[in-house]
Amino acid sequence: MKRIFRLFGLALATSAIISCTPGGANGNSSSSSKKSAAEKAYVAPGEYDEYYGFLSGGFSGQVYAYGFPSARLLKILPVFSQDPQSGYGYSEETKPMLETSYGFIPWDDLHHPDISQTNGELDGRWVFANANNTPRIARISLTDFETQEIIEIPNSAGNHNSAFVTENTEYVVAGTRFGVPIPQKDMPIKDYKGNFQASTSFISVDQETGAMDLAFQIRLPGFNYDLAHPGRDKSHGWMFFTTYNTEEAHTLLEVNSAERDKDFITAINWKKAEEYIKEGKGKIEKAKYAHNVFDSQTHTATSTMKDEVLVLDPAELPGIVYFIPSAKSPHGVDVDPTGEYIVSNGKLSANVVVHSFSKIKEAIDNENFVDEVYGIPILDFDETLAGIVEQPGIGPLHTEFDERGNAYTTFFISSEIVKWDVKTQEILDRHDVYYSPGHLSIPGGNSRKPDGKYLLSMNKITKDRYLPVGPEMNQPGQLFDISGDKMEMILDFPMIGEPHYASMIHADKIKDKSRKIYRLSSENDHERVVKSSKDVRIERDGKNVHVYMGMIRSHFNPDNIEGIKMGDKVHFHITNMEQDFDIPHGFAVMGANNSELLIVPGQTKTLVWEPQDVGIYPFYCTDFCSALHQEMQGYIRVSPEDSDIELSWSLDDDVHTN
Amino acid sequence: MKKAGILMIIGSALLLGLFFFPLWHIHLIAPQYPEGLGMNIHIYDIEGVEEFDLANIDMLNHYIGMKTIPKAHEMWEFTVFPIVVGGMAAIGIILGFLGFLKKINPKAFLGWLITMGVLGLLGMYDFNQWLLDYGTDLDPNASIRLLDADGNPMTYKPPLIGHVKLLNFDVDSWPHTGAYLMFVGLILVFLAYLIGIKKYKKV
Structure with a gap:
């Protein structure tokens, strides 16, 4: 009898081991293979998704928070673009967020969101994202789900290889896609070669507050730096950039930058750069760039213009920068979880090249250089090679990894995703996508520490995938279950804008710290807050009229305003006095030339309104807040400039004047 | 009699739990409040379960014209109840101590219990009167004025004990930790009396 129990116990133990083997690591993958694709992507009403995904919007300038595997859109997060829905970039509090050295910019092209890390693991504190067009980096809080900081990157053009995060969020990297004269000057474009330059920027991050600072820049030759990936684990301390147009062509790049058979991976030893900085090396240069910070305590952003940057010149400071010849015109460069394998996705090459970090290190230690360019050593291609994925597909762009030693690469031209073994470079599986994938995300x-249950392929071409909606269509996102040996497509959904990259994270790392309200008593230090009806008032300061208004179910206080005159500039400082989760109120006034305001409980926002004509103008709540939402409205009276009507405000019979 | 005295001390001391735990708990759940809103009724105050629950209950109730939930200083009960409960506990403990020293007839325990029972019933009656007033004395200008099935103006009295459906809310009203401690205390006092009287008769 005892023996039977023992056998039974053994059987239990064995089944436990089986269910813990790779592929079954997520617990339900053994059962998942039996589930249909629909069941795998289905999240029942009222249930939560297992993962958050932060998808970039590309030319929409926004980030989208999705839930996966259902691909339900949870929230639109405005970052580099004005958002008339929330009032971001229109409200007086948030206008400074979009200030730059070029003035106010209402738009940008947002490419690569990346979540902060601790010990190489996503920690869910912040999402960083880059502006490609007018180089900037933004930081989005994952407590408030709002953009809290934007720093402009000087001495750069086309901040594409950004905003990737080192494994303890020491730095966020920014770069240069377009070589430009540094500092900018008037010169013939044909004199590009040798005269244009590039910068990579290392933006430090305060671990408590997330506050960013442009710590230093490394001045590089005027090649085109495409994408970046921080070293991981053993290669922590290094940053890798794909580098094309090493020909330094300035026109018809599609031909002239594709002459050479190999381009570079630029390897930057940022720890070495830090050592030089400690020794006082590097030069302070003049540079003008904006640094915009939103204070979630005062609910107000400020923009400061900075004027200096610390620059390191790798030609003078050896050991910081090396060029590694790599696949032709590489697009993505991706480092595996061990930090050993550096995958170079040569978009014009037929193979995927895998470099070995230990070999790179050895070649550098032995000063095994084949040449140098602009004073920067070039390593030998073969000496750095770990292997080549032979004939994997056409047009490799990006690679991500799972925790089981597999790599997944998108192929734009052959429109597929290929799974391969990182160590052996053996191809394990392939799956078509529809059509032409760019980035992918696991x-x-x-x-x-990958969490390889799902893979999202963000495709560039839609064609016949969905019901037609005219010539311009949303781009397709396709979700795979990758927990088994074979990749299985489980969902196909249209995305917004052009998602270039997405950063996905387990929901447990974020959901419980998501903010519900701002406590009026302790979390709103706005200088024009209304904490109780006693604070409600109107003050005239010349032509500027400041309305201190409160809103609570289901009225504005005040809701009748008189004594506004033509030529006045009316500042509505409005506080949502609710202290209840998910009771936002909106504010819109007829004839406003900017936007509405959507104000969450405990928050204060300001809208400026300049009446264009005398008359009575209604304002109302735009968010269906309560059963009496439709009654939540008011009037403002605008009189001629020479009128002697006194400023007054009221709610019901409670009339006030100054 | 020693045993009875100790039980009497413990039993009446359990009343002091009312200073630390709520007496009663009213919980409201609605489609818009899946996690619910709750109020804990203490002998000295009414508190929200979550920081803003009371404010949000008031916010919703103003549509149907209910008064706001009273603050501690707005009801005499919140001053008197602590004195009564504290006083009864003190008297009970003293009685128990005297019992322990065998200087008292255990009938005094029964007397204490009956007094406490009467006071408790009065308290419940008073509480119910307040609930009645709170749920029926409505602002005639409230924005939502409904009629019940019989055509009478709808009222919103929360139940003294149990569950009732009021508009979109499921309202539950039940004793809380303080009350349960008190009930256990009263049983202990009754046991003290039984044990005490047995020993007392023997002597």
Whole structure:
């Protein structure tokens, strides 16, 4: 009898081991293979998704928070673009967020969101994202789900290889896609070669507050730096950039930058750069760039213009920068979770090249250089090679990893995703996508700790995938279950804008710290807050009229305003006095030339309104807040400039004047 | 009699739990409030379960014209109840101590219990009167004025104990930790009396 029990116990133990083997690591993958695709992507009403995904909007300038595997859109997060819905970039509090050295910019092209990390693991504190067109980096809080900081990057053009995060969020990297004269000057474009330059920027991050600072820049030759990936684990301390147009062509790049058979991976030893900085090396240069910070305590952003940057010249400071010849015109460069394998996705090459970090290190230590360019050593291609994925597909762009030693690469031209073994470079599986994938994303797939259950392919071409909606269509996102040996497509959905990259993370790392309200008593230090009806008032300061208004179910206080005159500039400082989760109120006034305001409980926002004509103008709540939402409205009276009507405000019978 | 005295001390001391735990708890759940809103009724105050629950209950109730939930200083009960409960506990403990020293007839325990029972019933009656007033004395200008099935103006009295459906809300009203401690205390006092009287008769 005892023996039977023992056998039974053994059987239990064995089944436990089986269910813990790779592929079954997520617990339900053994059952998942039996589930249909629809069941795998289905999240029942009222249930939560297992992962958050932060998808970039590309030319929409926004980030989208999705839930996966259902691909339900949870929220639109305005970052580099004005958002008339929330009033971001229109309200007086948030206008400074979009200030730059070129003035106010209402738009940008947002490419690569990346979640902060601790010890190489996604930690869910912040999402960083880059502006490609007018180089900037933004930081989005994952407590408030709002953009809290934007820093402009000087001495750069086309901040594409950004905003990737080192494994303890020491730095966020920014770069230069377009070589430009540094500092900018008037000169013939044909004199590009040798005269244009590039910068990579290392933006430090305060671990408590997330506050960013442009710590230093490394001045580079005027090649085109495309994408970046921080070293992980053993290669922590290094940053890798794909580098094309090493020909330094300035026109018809599609031919002239594709002459050479190999381009570079630029390897930057930022720890070495830090050592030089400690020794006082590097030069302070003049540079003008904006630094915009939103204070979630005062609910107000400020923009400061900075004027200096610390610059390191790798030609004078050896050991910081090396060029590694790599696949032709590489697009993505991706480092595996161990930090050993550096995958170069040569978009014009037929193979995927895998470099070995230990070999790179050895070649550098032995000073095994084949040449140098602009004073920067070039390593030998063969000496750095770990292997080549032979004939994997056409047009490799990006690679992400799972925790089981597999890599997944998108092929734009052959429109597929290929799974291969990182160590042996053996191809394991392939799956078509529809059509032409750009980036792909696996939760933690660019970190030391991937969570390889799902893979999102973000495709560039839609064609016949969905009901037609005219010539311009949303781009397709396709979700795979990758927990088994074979990739299985489980969902196909249209995305917004052009998602270039997405950063996905397990929901447990974020959901419980998501903010519900701002406590009026302790979390709103706005200088024009209304904390109780006693604070409600109107003050005239010349032509500027400041209305201190409160809103609570289901009225504005005040809701009748008289004594506004033509030529006045009316500042509505409005506080949502609710202290209840999910009771936002909106504010819109007829004839406003900017936007509405959507104000969450405990928050204060300001809209400026300049009446264009005398008359009575209604304002109302735009968010269906309560059963009496439709009654939540008011009037403002605008009189001629020479009128002697006194400023007054009221709610019901409670009339006030100054 | 020693045993009875100890039980009497413990039993009446359990009343002091009312200073630390709520006496009663009213919980409201609605489609818009899946996690619910709750108020804990203490002998000295009414508190929200979550920080803003009371404010949000008031916010919703103003549509149907209910008064706001009273603050501690707005009801005499919140001053008197602590004195009564504290006083009864003190008297009970003293009685128990005297019992322990065998200087008292255990009938005094029964006397204490009956007094406490009467006071408790009065308290419940008073509480119910307040609930009645709170749920029926409505602002005639309230924005939502409904009629019940019989055509009478709808009222919103929360139940003294149990569950009732009021408009979109499921309202539950039940004793809380403080009350349960008190009930256990009263049983202990009754046991003290039974044990005490047995020993007392023997002697």
